[in-house]
Amino acid sequence: MKLVYMDNNATTRVDPLVAEEMLPFFTEVYGNPSSMHLMGGMAQRAVSEAREKVAQLLNAHPDEIVFTSCGTESDNAAIRGVLEAWPEKRHLVTTRVEHPAVWNQIPYLRQKGYRVTELRVDREGRLDLEHLRASLTEDTALVSIMFANNETGVVFPLEEIAQIVKAKGITLHTDAVQAVGKIGVDLAKLPVDLLSMSGHKIHAPKGIGVLFIRRGTRIAPFMIGGHQEKGRRGGTENVPYIVGLGKAAELSREEISRESARLKGLRDKLEQGILERIPRVIVNGKGTRRLPNTLSCCFEYVEGESLLLLLSDLGICASSGSACTSGSLEPSHVLRAMGVPYTAAHGSVRFSLGRFNTEEEVDYVLENLPGIVEKLRDISPFWKNRAEG
Amino acid sequence: MWEYTEKVMDHFRNPRNVGVIEDADGVGEVGSMACGDALTLYIKVDPQGRIRDAKFQTFGCASAIASSSALTELIIGKTVDEALTITNRDIADYLGGLPEQKMHCSVMGREALLAAIANYKGQSRESLASPLVCECFGVTEEEIERAVRENRLTTREQVTHYTKAGGGCGTCHERIESILARMRMEVAATAQPVPKKLTNLQKMRLVEETIERQIRPELQKDGGDIQLVDVEGNRVMVSLRGVCIGCPSANITIKSIEQKLKDMVSQDLVVEEVAS
Numbered sequence: 241m242k243l244v245y246m247d248n249n250a251t252t253r254v255d256p257l258v259a260e261e262m263l264p265f266f267t268e269v270y271g272n273p274s275s276m277h278l279m280g281g282m283a284q285r286a287v288s289e290a291r292e293k294v295a296q297l298l299n300a301h302p303d304e305i306v307f308t309s310c311g312t313e314s315d316n317a318a319i320r321g322v323l324e325a326w327p328e329k330r331h332l333v334t335t336r337v338e339h340p341a342v343w344n345q346i347p348y349l350r351q352k353g354y355r356v357t358e359l360r361v362d363r364e365g366r367l368d369l370e371h372l373r374a375s376l377t378e379d380t381a382l383v384s385i386m387f388a389n390n391e392t393g394v395v396f397p398l399e400e401i402a403q404i405v406k407a408k409g410i411t412l413h414t415d416a417v418q419a420v421g422k423i424g425v426d427l428a429k430l431p432v433d434l435l436s437m438s439g440h441k442i443h444a445p446k447g448i449g450v451l452f453i454r455r456g457t458r459i460a461p462f463m464i465g466g467h468q469e470k471g472r473r474g475g476t477e478n479v480p481y482i483v484g485l486g487k488a489a490e491l492s493r494e495e496i497s498r499e500s501a502r503l504k505g506l507r508d509k510l511e512q513g514i515l516e517r518i519p520r521v522i523v524n525g526k527g528t529r530r531l532p533n534t535l536s537c538c539f540e541y542v543e544g545e546s547l548l549l550l551l552s553d554l555g556i557c558a559s560s561g562s563a564c565t566s567g568s569l570e571p572s573h574v575l576r577a578m579g580v581p582y583t584a585a586h587g588s589v590r591f592s593l594g595r596f597n598t599e600e601e602v603d604y605v606l607e608n609l610p611g612i613v614e615k616l617r618d619i620s621p622f623w624k625n626r627a628e629g
Numbered sequence: 630m631w632e633y634t635e636k637v638m639d640h641f642r643n644p645r646n647v648g649v650i651e652d653a654d655g656v657g658e659v660g661s662m663a664c665g666d667a668l669t670l671y672i673k674v675d676p677q678g679r680i681r682d683a684k685f686q687t688f689g690c691a692s693a694i695a696s697s698s699a700l701t702e703l704i705i706g707k708t709v710d711e712a713l714t715i716t717n718r719d720i721a722d723y724l725g726g727l728p729e730q731k732m733h734c735s736v737m738g739r740e741a742l743l744a745a746i747a748n749y750k751g752q753s754r755e756s757l758a759s760p761l762v763c764e765c766f767g768v769t770e771e772e773i774e775r776a777v778r779e780n781r782l783t784t785r786e787q788v789t790h791y792t793k794a795g796g797g798c799g800t801c802h803e804r805i806e807s808i809l810a811r812m813r814m815e816v817a818a819t820a821q822p823v824p825k826k827l828t829n830l831q832k833m834r835l836v837e838e839t840i841e842r843q844i845r846p847e848l849q850k851d852g853g854d855i856q857l858v859d860v861e862g863n864r865v866m867v868s869l870r871g872v873c874i875g876c877p878s879a880n881i882t883i884k885s886i887e888q889k890l891k892d893m894v895s896q897d898l899v900v901e902e903v904a905s
Binding site for chain 2: 541542544545550553570582583586619620621
């Protein structure tokens with residue numbers, strides 16, 4: 241069966257060049273980077289080179305790169321590590337549309353006695369910067385705001401946000417898991433203190449992430465153990481995966497400006513094609529800056545899970561913010577925060593493109609999607625009434 | 630990814646009896662687009678009180694569409710009185726089971742059936758008289774009670790999985806707990822073995838359900854756990870986990886598990902502990 245993978249914001253295919261680079265580090269160069277011998281030295285050099293490549297991708301210093309196990313670990317480490325380093329400050333600012341790795345920490349922190357401000361977004365997903373300005377106080381330990389939204393692809397104006405937050409001398413963290421590799425992230429120009437990224441969103445494997453910690457940032461260590469990662473994250477380095485991430489970072493850096501434009505071309509073709517062929521579709525975040533690869537849209541009078549399963553029958557892999565796909569009963573908190581009506585939010589579908597998608601695949605989706613939507617609308621009790629009325 | 634049975638997927642991909650009956654004798658509408666699923670059921674009843682035709686329209690996920698389709702297949706040819714005895718569990722069983730978080734789809738089918746029959750009989754929908762418990766999803770006390778009774782529910786999470794009540798803002802959690810507390814005696818009293826002869830499939834499902842709902846929670850309270858390994862005829866093979874491993878009273882535990890399964894499923898069952 242044909243397979244069209246358009247769920248690259250969920251995870252990506254490991255690039256074969258990345259896998260190839262990793263392989264020797266399982267069975268040949270298997271030393272512990274801490275060991276004082278030939279094998280240890282080889283592993284140590286491989287880790288250093290990978291760190292260098294990740295630093296180049298982000299335009300940071302290698303000693304600011306800390307390897308973690310995933311984006312979620314990086315987010316937890318950043319938030320809890322900073323709060324612990326500023327014990328007298330009891331206030332955190334974040335947004336209503338964060339990834340669960342940040343968002344689900346909010347109730348936990350409130351329970352611990354922290355005050356948390358969740359910044360509003362408007363109907364297009366734009367952040368309320370006045371709300372941000374007004375929320376910062378002497379008591380604010382940390383501001384954590386995502387770079388780009390995983391569901392809608394909406395990109396927040398981090399430069400402006402950083403100006404506002406750094407003017408008050410407050411620590412700023414950004415979850416850039418979706419941004420890195422899709423748009424340029426230049427940490428020499430962007431004064432954030434901490435940044436989370438994840439390997440498996442940029443064609444490295446699952447199980448490796450990074451927390452960038454700018455020199456001079458106050459943060460408590462988050463995994464106490466050996467001296468690895470300068471004592472900030474103990475534990476023997478995951479050498480093969482670190483090597484893989486290094487290679488993925490190198491590939492991403494080489495292609496990013498060209499690839500960004502190519503993905504945007506494909507995404508725009510998909511978006512235009514859908515809007516031309518299918519009535520009653522809302523594109524989420526259409527009026528604002530979005531990641532070039534992400535299309536989130538709501539097909540009214542259709543439920544997202546049904547749509548995904550029928551697409552899947554044709555080999556098309558996408559995802560949805562509908563309630564039914566997640567096991568919760570409420571549609572995605574991101575779409576709700578944007579004020580997308582429930583009636584439309586249940587019919588949301590996200591197509592996220594990546595390195596291996598082709599124009600022919602976009603055409604294949606455009607050929608098949610209208611029939612699927614029509615089939616489901618024909619079953620729906622609401623569609624006919626609406627069409628007649 | 631949900632694990633749907635082949636039968637669910639078949640009824641989702643090729644739903645039976647989709648459409649509208651223009652001169653229907655009874656129409657039942659439940660759910661809403663805001664809630665994420667909705668079903669309109671049409672029935673045509675002959676003068677002898679037999680359901681001659683049924684059609685549906687559904688907005689919802691795969692299991693909602695499949696449950697609606699299964700419902701129409703179950704009721705066509707039955708008398709109205711026979712149809713009234715169909716429970717949400719019958720709908721789920723017809724489909725070879727539904728994931729627990731999706732049981733509310735089968736309950737929606739059952740509610741639509743009751744509404745269509747009430748409409749046929751010229752009654753206003755009975756549940757309208759019952760007080761609303763969950764405002765987010767519009768679930769009444771009576772609907773919750775029915776789901777608890779027919780599915781022997783014991784926890785608030787189960788009530789949410791079966792009726793959606795409590796799945797939104799959460800302010801009704803206490804009321805759901807108090808309904809459960811009030812009904813606990815009643816549920817226990819009705820939780821006797823089904824007297825009719827069970828098919829193998831029903832027996833396996835009942836064994837699994839009894840272990841999941843009644844035995845596991847008890848063991849877990851003490852730090853133990855149990856896993857159902859296999860069912861062969863009347864032999865139920867389980868493996869004990871957690872602190873149960875190597876516990877000197879493991880034999881007693883196995884015996885009491887066996888007794889529970891005999892009470893709930895069939896007197897012929899024998900429980901054996903196996904290495905997993």
